Amino acid sequence: MDVLMAMRTFRRVAERSSFSQAAADLGQSTAAVSKQVRQLEERLGSLLILRTTRRMSLSEAGQRYFSECCHLLDELDALERATQAGLHEPGGRLRVNAPLSFGLKVLSPILVAFMQRYPQLQVDLTLNDQVLDMVGEGFDVSLRIRRQLEDSSLIARHLGQVEQLICAAPGYLQKAGTPTSIADLHQHRCLAYRLAEHPGRWQLQGPEGQTRLELPVHFSADNSLLLADMLVAGLGIGALPGFVAQPLLDSGQLLRVLPDQHLPERHIYALYPSQRHLSQKVRVFVDFLVQALQAP
Secondary structure, three states, X not given: OOHHHHHHHHHHHHHHOOHHHHHHHHOXXXXXXXXXXXXXXXXXXXXXXXXXXXXXXEOHHHHHXXXXXXXXXXXXXXXXXXXXXXXXXXXXXXXXXXXXXXXXXXXXHHHHHHHHHXXXXXXXXXXXXXXXXXXXXXXXXXXXXXXXXXXXXXXXXXXXXXXXXXXXXXXXXHHHOOOOOHHHHHHOOEEEXXXXXXXXXXXXXXXXXXXXXXXXXXXXXXXHHHHHHHHHOXXXXXXXXXXXXXXXXXXXOOEEOOOOOEXXXXXXEEEEOOOOOOOHHHHHHHHHHHHHHOOO
């Protein structure tokens, strides 16, 4: 059995959800396609495709294999194209996952330069504030912003820091009063990022040391941009990442609250699987981010 051919056949069957349509695409008979998939399953000792008389679907093992299969075949195709063309720059598809607000405010302005520098790459960017299973979803790189990372088999490269700024709209502060002490915060409405480790729980570091406080959350959202809109509208006081807050502070739409009190910084990480050899496309992307995000 030609393993590579069987992998390509399996991929096409999974993509088309049909043996007959895959066979037509590949210029083979349905029986030949079915035989290749069956031989691949026998080689792996695992059922990849669940078949009934009316439909087919990938098994759990088939979903995992499909993700890895696509990655390996894309890498092989990119290598062949580069070799045939005598190129030494990365190519193929690069699948990236990042938080929505970070993607729109930070990645969007710098990705143009990356795409222009590496025209052979096809970047597939997914923006989602939820922490996704990057291996299960087939991502090459996952960007995360956390105070600290959980233990994982993934490789993590530190890209930079993000300051958390406590803000409120001028109109809200004029109406509700500007806090002059940490204790005053209990008299205000708190807006919180719902996906934070502990929404509404603030650990502040100021001139008099560290203070922990729990604030009742009046409004929460799983996206910092929407949270910023609510703060600008005057709903209360909340903390925003610097890349969202700073433009609003510069324009006067928001004001700093208790500027001598600081929330713990969050860190930006690029994560990628450790079990695979670091591909050129991942390496150049992560190196580019390091340079772009640490530039003054």
